[in-house]
Amino acid sequence: MSPELLRSAYGDLSALVSDLRPEEGWQPSGCAGWSVLDLTQHLLDDARRGLVALATPADGPATTDAVAYWRSWQPSPEDDDSTAWRTRVRASVTGGLPGLAPLYAETAAAVVVAAGRADPGGLVATQGWVVRVDDLLSTLAVEAAVHHLDLVAHLDRPGPPPGALAEVRRVLGELLGHPLPAGWDDATAARRGTGREPLTDADRAALGDAAASFPLFG
Known part of the structure:
Protein backbone atom coordinates (compact mmCIF):
# COMPACT_ATOMS: atom_id res chain seq x y z
CA MET A 1 0.00 0.00 0.00
CA SER A 2 1.30 3.44 -0.86
CA PRO A 3 2.12 6.09 1.77
CA GLU A 4 -0.30 8.42 -0.04
CA LEU A 5 -3.27 6.28 1.03
CA LEU A 6 -2.15 6.46 4.66
CA ARG A 7 -1.59 10.20 4.28
CA SER A 8 -5.20 10.56 3.12
CA ALA A 9 -6.63 8.34 5.88
CA TYR A 10 -4.62 10.00 8.64
CA GLY A 11 -5.08 13.50 7.24
CA ASP A 12 -8.88 13.27 7.17
CA LEU A 13 -8.99 11.63 10.60
CA SER A 14 -6.66 14.21 12.13
CA ALA A 15 -8.77 17.04 10.71
CA LEU A 16 -11.89 15.45 12.20
CA VAL A 17 -10.37 14.95 15.65
CA SER A 18 -8.98 18.49 15.70
CA ASP A 19 -12.43 19.90 14.86
CA LEU A 20 -14.35 18.04 17.57
CA ARG A 21 -15.80 20.12 20.39
CA PRO A 22 -14.80 19.12 23.96
CA GLU A 23 -18.35 18.09 24.85
CA GLU A 24 -18.43 15.72 21.86
CA GLY A 25 -15.80 13.60 23.58
CA TRP A 26 -18.51 11.99 25.70
CA GLN A 27 -20.75 11.13 22.78
CA PRO A 28 -21.03 7.39 22.04
CA SER A 29 -19.04 6.02 19.14
CA GLY A 30 -19.74 3.14 16.78
CA CYS A 31 -17.38 0.99 18.86
CA ALA A 32 -19.68 -0.53 21.49
CA GLY A 33 -19.00 0.82 24.97
CA TRP A 34 -16.46 3.40 23.80
CA SER A 35 -16.97 7.16 23.82
CA VAL A 36 -15.47 9.45 21.20
CA LEU A 37 -12.80 10.42 23.76
CA ASP A 38 -11.94 6.78 24.47
CA LEU A 39 -11.64 6.07 20.77
CA THR A 40 -9.41 9.11 20.23
CA GLN A 41 -7.04 7.74 22.86
CA HIS A 42 -7.03 4.41 21.03
CA LEU A 43 -6.27 6.16 17.74
CA LEU A 44 -3.31 7.89 19.37
CA ASP A 45 -2.09 4.51 20.60
CA ASP A 46 -2.28 3.06 17.10
CA ALA A 47 -0.44 6.01 15.56
CA ARG A 48 2.29 5.49 18.15
CA ARG A 49 2.38 1.81 17.17
CA GLY A 50 2.99 2.85 13.58
CA LEU A 51 5.70 5.33 14.50
CA VAL A 52 7.53 2.79 16.67
CA ALA A 53 7.22 0.07 14.02
CA LEU A 54 8.62 2.28 11.27
CA ALA A 55 11.66 2.91 13.46
CA THR A 56 12.11 -0.79 14.31
CA PRO A 57 13.76 -2.69 11.45
CA ALA A 58 13.54 -6.46 11.69
CA ASP A 59 15.19 -9.50 10.18
CA GLY A 60 13.11 -11.68 7.88
CA PRO A 61 11.16 -13.55 6.99
CA ALA A 62 7.86 -11.72 7.45
CA THR A 63 5.54 -13.50 9.89
CA THR A 64 2.31 -11.73 8.91
CA ASP A 65 0.89 -9.49 6.21
CA ALA A 66 -1.89 -6.93 5.70
CA VAL A 67 -4.59 -9.63 5.77
CA ALA A 68 -3.23 -12.23 8.21
CA TYR A 69 -2.64 -9.48 10.78
CA TRP A 70 -6.41 -9.13 11.15
CA ARG A 71 -7.05 -12.86 11.10
CA SER A 72 -5.07 -13.13 14.32
CA TRP A 73 -6.96 -10.23 15.93
CA GLN A 74 -9.76 -12.03 17.79
CA PRO A 75 -9.78 -10.70 21.37
CA SER A 76 -12.06 -12.30 23.94
CA PRO A 77 -14.86 -10.31 25.62
CA GLU A 78 -12.69 -10.20 28.74
CA ASP A 79 -9.78 -8.73 26.75
CA ASP A 80 -12.14 -6.17 25.20
CA ASP A 81 -13.44 -5.12 28.62
CA SER A 82 -9.93 -4.80 30.04
CA THR A 83 -8.72 -2.75 27.08
CA ALA A 84 -11.76 -0.48 27.26
CA TRP A 85 -11.24 0.14 30.97
CA ARG A 86 -7.52 0.95 30.60
CA THR A 87 -8.24 3.22 27.65
CA ARG A 88 -10.97 5.10 29.54
CA VAL A 89 -8.64 5.67 32.50
CA ARG A 90 -5.85 7.05 30.32
CA ALA A 91 -8.20 9.17 28.21
CA SER A 92 -9.74 10.68 31.35
CA VAL A 93 -6.46 12.16 32.62
CA THR A 94 -5.45 13.96 29.43
CA GLY A 95 -7.73 16.97 29.79
CA GLY A 96 -10.26 15.60 27.33
CA LEU A 97 -10.25 16.22 23.60
CA PRO A 98 -8.37 19.55 23.91
CA GLY A 99 -5.45 17.58 25.33
CA LEU A 100 -5.66 14.53 23.09
CA ALA A 101 -6.38 16.14 19.72
CA PRO A 102 -3.03 17.94 19.28
CA LEU A 103 -1.14 14.85 20.46
CA TYR A 104 -2.93 12.77 17.86
CA ALA A 105 -2.38 15.35 15.11
CA GLU A 106 1.37 15.60 15.68
CA THR A 107 1.83 11.84 16.05
CA ALA A 108 -0.20 11.07 12.93
CA ALA A 109 1.80 13.64 10.96
CA ALA A 110 5.05 12.04 12.13
CA VAL A 111 3.84 8.60 11.04
CA VAL A 112 3.03 9.90 7.57
CA VAL A 113 6.50 11.45 7.21
CA ALA A 114 8.19 8.25 8.43
CA ALA A 115 6.07 6.14 6.08
CA GLY A 116 7.08 8.28 3.10
CA ARG A 117 10.76 7.76 3.90
CA ALA A 118 10.55 3.99 4.47
CA ASP A 119 11.32 1.27 1.92
CA PRO A 120 7.92 -0.30 1.11
CA GLY A 121 9.55 -3.72 0.91
CA GLY A 122 11.54 -3.32 4.10
CA LEU A 123 10.73 -5.40 7.17
CA VAL A 124 9.77 -3.93 10.54
CA ALA A 125 8.53 -5.29 13.86
CA THR A 126 5.13 -4.57 15.41
CA GLN A 127 3.25 -6.28 18.24
CA GLY A 128 5.44 -9.39 18.08
CA TRP A 129 5.16 -9.71 14.28
CA VAL A 130 7.56 -9.05 11.43
CA VAL A 131 5.84 -7.34 8.52
CA ARG A 132 6.65 -5.53 5.30
CA VAL A 133 6.33 -1.76 5.51
CA ASP A 134 3.61 -1.63 2.85
CA ASP A 135 1.57 -4.21 4.77
CA LEU A 136 2.07 -2.25 8.01
CA LEU A 137 0.74 0.87 6.29
CA SER A 138 -2.34 -1.07 5.20
CA THR A 139 -3.08 -2.13 8.80
CA LEU A 140 -2.75 1.49 9.93
CA ALA A 141 -5.04 2.79 7.18
CA VAL A 142 -7.64 0.07 7.78
CA GLU A 143 -7.73 0.78 11.51
CA ALA A 144 -7.98 4.53 10.86
CA ALA A 145 -10.84 4.10 8.37
CA VAL A 146 -12.88 1.74 10.55
CA HIS A 147 -12.49 3.97 13.61
CA HIS A 148 -13.21 7.08 11.56
CA LEU A 149 -16.59 5.50 10.84
CA ASP A 150 -16.93 4.79 14.56
CA LEU A 151 -16.18 8.40 15.50
CA VAL A 152 -18.86 9.83 13.22
CA ALA A 153 -21.49 7.16 13.95
CA HIS A 154 -23.48 9.61 16.10
CA LEU A 155 -22.00 12.88 14.85
CA ASP A 156 -22.82 14.93 11.77
CA ARG A 157 -19.27 14.85 10.38
CA PRO A 158 -17.69 13.52 7.18
CA GLY A 159 -16.55 9.94 6.99
CA PRO A 160 -13.22 8.47 5.86
CA PRO A 161 -11.82 8.95 2.35
CA PRO A 162 -12.90 6.50 -0.38
CA GLY A 163 -9.42 5.03 -0.86
CA ALA A 164 -9.13 3.99 2.78
CA LEU A 165 -12.60 2.42 2.75
CA ALA A 166 -11.71 0.55 -0.44
CA GLU A 167 -8.67 -0.88 1.36
CA VAL A 168 -10.89 -2.02 4.22
CA ARG A 169 -13.16 -3.77 1.73
CA ARG A 170 -10.17 -5.42 0.01
CA ASP A 203 -27.20 -10.67 3.55
CA ARG A 204 -27.25 -14.14 5.08
CA ALA A 205 -29.03 -15.55 2.07
CA ALA A 206 -26.49 -13.97 -0.29
CA LEU A 207 -23.51 -15.08 1.79
CA GLY A 208 -24.71 -18.62 2.49
CA ASP A 209 -22.37 -20.60 4.71
CA ALA A 210 -19.86 -17.72 4.66
CA ALA A 211 -22.19 -15.72 6.95
CA ALA A 212 -20.92 -17.83 9.86
CA SER A 213 -17.48 -16.21 9.44
CA PHE A 214 -18.78 -12.75 10.43
CA PRO A 215 -17.52 -10.58 11.95
CA LEU A 216 -14.32 -11.03 9.96
CA PHE A 217 -12.43 -9.02 12.58
CA GLY A 218 -13.62 -6.92 15.50
Whole structure:
Protein backbone atom coordinates (compact mmCIF):
# COMPACT_ATOMS: atom_id res chain seq x y z
CA MET A 1 0.00 0.00 0.00
CA SER A 2 1.30 3.44 -0.86
CA PRO A 3 2.12 6.09 1.77
CA GLU A 4 -0.30 8.42 -0.04
CA LEU A 5 -3.27 6.28 1.03
CA LEU A 6 -2.15 6.46 4.66
CA ARG A 7 -1.59 10.20 4.28
CA SER A 8 -5.20 10.56 3.12
CA ALA A 9 -6.63 8.34 5.88
CA TYR A 10 -4.62 10.00 8.64
CA GLY A 11 -5.08 13.50 7.24
CA ASP A 12 -8.88 13.27 7.17
CA LEU A 13 -8.99 11.63 10.60
CA SER A 14 -6.66 14.21 12.13
CA ALA A 15 -8.77 17.04 10.71
CA LEU A 16 -11.89 15.45 12.20
CA VAL A 17 -10.37 14.95 15.65
CA SER A 18 -8.98 18.49 15.70
CA ASP A 19 -12.43 19.90 14.86
CA LEU A 20 -14.35 18.04 17.57
CA ARG A 21 -15.80 20.12 20.39
CA PRO A 22 -14.80 19.12 23.96
CA GLU A 23 -18.35 18.09 24.85
CA GLU A 24 -18.43 15.72 21.86
CA GLY A 25 -15.80 13.60 23.58
CA TRP A 26 -18.51 11.99 25.70
CA GLN A 27 -20.75 11.13 22.78
CA PRO A 28 -21.03 7.39 22.04
CA SER A 29 -19.04 6.02 19.14
CA GLY A 30 -19.74 3.14 16.78
CA CYS A 31 -17.38 0.99 18.86
CA ALA A 32 -19.68 -0.53 21.49
CA GLY A 33 -19.00 0.82 24.97
CA TRP A 34 -16.46 3.40 23.80
CA SER A 35 -16.97 7.16 23.82
CA VAL A 36 -15.47 9.45 21.20
CA LEU A 37 -12.80 10.42 23.76
CA ASP A 38 -11.94 6.78 24.47
CA LEU A 39 -11.64 6.07 20.77
CA THR A 40 -9.41 9.11 20.23
CA GLN A 41 -7.04 7.74 22.86
CA HIS A 42 -7.03 4.41 21.03
CA LEU A 43 -6.27 6.16 17.74
CA LEU A 44 -3.31 7.89 19.37
CA ASP A 45 -2.09 4.51 20.60
CA ASP A 46 -2.28 3.06 17.10
CA ALA A 47 -0.44 6.01 15.56
CA ARG A 48 2.29 5.49 18.15
CA ARG A 49 2.38 1.81 17.17
CA GLY A 50 2.99 2.85 13.58
CA LEU A 51 5.70 5.33 14.50
CA VAL A 52 7.53 2.79 16.67
CA ALA A 53 7.22 0.07 14.02
CA LEU A 54 8.62 2.28 11.27
CA ALA A 55 11.66 2.91 13.46
CA THR A 56 12.11 -0.79 14.31
CA PRO A 57 13.76 -2.69 11.45
CA ALA A 58 13.54 -6.46 11.69
CA ASP A 59 15.19 -9.50 10.18
CA GLY A 60 13.11 -11.68 7.88
CA PRO A 61 11.16 -13.55 6.99
CA ALA A 62 7.86 -11.72 7.45
CA THR A 63 5.54 -13.50 9.89
CA THR A 64 2.31 -11.73 8.91
CA ASP A 65 0.89 -9.49 6.21
CA ALA A 66 -1.89 -6.93 5.70
CA VAL A 67 -4.59 -9.63 5.77
CA ALA A 68 -3.23 -12.23 8.21
CA TYR A 69 -2.64 -9.48 10.78
CA TRP A 70 -6.41 -9.13 11.15
CA ARG A 71 -7.05 -12.86 11.10
CA SER A 72 -5.07 -13.13 14.32
CA TRP A 73 -6.96 -10.23 15.93
CA GLN A 74 -9.76 -12.03 17.79
CA PRO A 75 -9.78 -10.70 21.37
CA SER A 76 -12.06 -12.30 23.94
CA PRO A 77 -14.86 -10.31 25.62
CA GLU A 78 -12.69 -10.20 28.74
CA ASP A 79 -9.78 -8.73 26.75
CA ASP A 80 -12.14 -6.17 25.20
CA ASP A 81 -13.44 -5.12 28.62
CA SER A 82 -9.93 -4.80 30.04
CA THR A 83 -8.72 -2.75 27.08
CA ALA A 84 -11.76 -0.48 27.26
CA TRP A 85 -11.24 0.14 30.97
CA ARG A 86 -7.52 0.95 30.60
CA THR A 87 -8.24 3.22 27.65
CA ARG A 88 -10.97 5.10 29.54
CA VAL A 89 -8.64 5.67 32.50
CA ARG A 90 -5.85 7.05 30.32
CA ALA A 91 -8.20 9.17 28.21
CA SER A 92 -9.74 10.68 31.35
CA VAL A 93 -6.46 12.16 32.62
CA THR A 94 -5.45 13.96 29.43
CA GLY A 95 -7.73 16.97 29.79
CA GLY A 96 -10.26 15.60 27.33
CA LEU A 97 -10.25 16.22 23.60
CA PRO A 98 -8.37 19.55 23.91
CA GLY A 99 -5.45 17.58 25.33
CA LEU A 100 -5.66 14.53 23.09
CA ALA A 101 -6.38 16.14 19.72
CA PRO A 102 -3.03 17.94 19.28
CA LEU A 103 -1.14 14.85 20.46
CA TYR A 104 -2.93 12.77 17.86
CA ALA A 105 -2.38 15.35 15.11
CA GLU A 106 1.37 15.60 15.68
CA THR A 107 1.83 11.84 16.05
CA ALA A 108 -0.20 11.07 12.93
CA ALA A 109 1.80 13.64 10.96
CA ALA A 110 5.05 12.04 12.13
CA VAL A 111 3.84 8.60 11.04
CA VAL A 112 3.03 9.90 7.57
CA VAL A 113 6.50 11.45 7.21
CA ALA A 114 8.19 8.25 8.43
CA ALA A 115 6.07 6.14 6.08
CA GLY A 116 7.08 8.28 3.10
CA ARG A 117 10.76 7.76 3.90
CA ALA A 118 10.55 3.99 4.47
CA ASP A 119 11.32 1.27 1.92
CA PRO A 120 7.92 -0.30 1.11
CA GLY A 121 9.55 -3.72 0.91
CA GLY A 122 11.54 -3.32 4.10
CA LEU A 123 10.73 -5.40 7.17
CA VAL A 124 9.77 -3.93 10.54
CA ALA A 125 8.53 -5.29 13.86
CA THR A 126 5.13 -4.57 15.41
CA GLN A 127 3.25 -6.28 18.24
CA GLY A 128 5.44 -9.39 18.08
CA TRP A 129 5.16 -9.71 14.28
CA VAL A 130 7.56 -9.05 11.43
CA VAL A 131 5.84 -7.34 8.52
CA ARG A 132 6.65 -5.53 5.30
CA VAL A 133 6.33 -1.76 5.51
CA ASP A 134 3.61 -1.63 2.85
CA ASP A 135 1.57 -4.21 4.77
CA LEU A 136 2.07 -2.25 8.01
CA LEU A 137 0.74 0.87 6.29
CA SER A 138 -2.34 -1.07 5.20
CA THR A 139 -3.08 -2.13 8.80
CA LEU A 140 -2.75 1.49 9.93
CA ALA A 141 -5.04 2.79 7.18
CA VAL A 142 -7.64 0.07 7.78
CA GLU A 143 -7.73 0.78 11.51
CA ALA A 144 -7.98 4.53 10.86
CA ALA A 145 -10.84 4.10 8.37
CA VAL A 146 -12.88 1.74 10.55
CA HIS A 147 -12.49 3.97 13.61
CA HIS A 148 -13.21 7.08 11.56
CA LEU A 149 -16.59 5.50 10.84
CA ASP A 150 -16.93 4.79 14.56
CA LEU A 151 -16.18 8.40 15.50
CA VAL A 152 -18.86 9.83 13.22
CA ALA A 153 -21.49 7.16 13.95
CA HIS A 154 -23.48 9.61 16.10
CA LEU A 155 -22.00 12.88 14.85
CA ASP A 156 -22.82 14.93 11.77
CA ARG A 157 -19.27 14.85 10.38
CA PRO A 158 -17.69 13.52 7.18
CA GLY A 159 -16.55 9.94 6.99
CA PRO A 160 -13.22 8.47 5.86
CA PRO A 161 -11.82 8.95 2.35
CA PRO A 162 -12.90 6.50 -0.38
CA GLY A 163 -9.42 5.03 -0.86
CA ALA A 164 -9.13 3.99 2.78
CA LEU A 165 -12.60 2.42 2.75
CA ALA A 166 -11.71 0.55 -0.44
CA GLU A 167 -8.67 -0.88 1.36
CA VAL A 168 -10.89 -2.02 4.22
CA ARG A 169 -13.16 -3.77 1.73
CA ARG A 170 -10.17 -5.42 0.01
CA VAL A 171 -8.84 -6.79 3.30
CA LEU A 172 -12.28 -8.03 4.40
CA GLY A 173 -12.76 -9.77 1.07
CA GLU A 174 -9.39 -11.48 1.41
CA LEU A 175 -10.29 -12.60 4.93
CA LEU A 176 -13.59 -14.02 3.69
CA GLY A 177 -11.99 -15.65 0.67
CA HIS A 178 -14.31 -14.07 -1.91
CA PRO A 179 -15.80 -10.64 -2.64
CA LEU A 180 -18.28 -9.10 -0.25
CA PRO A 181 -21.89 -8.62 -1.46
CA ALA A 182 -21.99 -6.22 -4.39
CA GLY A 183 -24.96 -4.40 -2.90
CA TRP A 184 -22.86 -3.14 0.01
CA ASP A 185 -21.13 0.17 -0.45
CA ASP A 186 -17.68 0.35 1.12
CA ALA A 187 -18.85 1.95 4.37
CA THR A 188 -21.51 -0.73 4.80
CA ALA A 189 -18.92 -3.40 4.03
CA ALA A 190 -16.66 -1.98 6.75
CA ARG A 191 -19.43 -1.83 9.35
CA ARG A 192 -20.93 -5.25 8.61
CA GLY A 193 -17.60 -6.93 8.03
CA THR A 194 -16.39 -5.86 11.46
CA GLY A 195 -19.64 -6.48 13.34
CA ARG A 196 -20.65 -2.84 13.74
CA GLU A 197 -23.89 -3.61 11.88
CA PRO A 198 -25.73 -6.94 11.97
CA LEU A 199 -26.20 -8.94 8.82
CA THR A 200 -29.73 -8.80 7.41
CA ASP A 201 -31.67 -11.87 6.32
CA ALA A 202 -30.91 -10.89 2.72
CA ASP A 203 -27.20 -10.67 3.55
CA ARG A 204 -27.25 -14.14 5.08
CA ALA A 205 -29.03 -15.55 2.07
CA ALA A 206 -26.49 -13.97 -0.29
CA LEU A 207 -23.51 -15.08 1.79
CA GLY A 208 -24.71 -18.62 2.49
CA ASP A 209 -22.37 -20.60 4.71
CA ALA A 210 -19.86 -17.72 4.66
CA ALA A 211 -22.19 -15.72 6.95
CA ALA A 212 -20.92 -17.83 9.86
CA SER A 213 -17.48 -16.21 9.44
CA PHE A 214 -18.78 -12.75 10.43
CA PRO A 215 -17.52 -10.58 11.95
CA LEU A 216 -14.32 -11.03 9.96
CA PHE A 217 -12.43 -9.02 12.58
CA GLY A 218 -13.62 -6.92 15.50
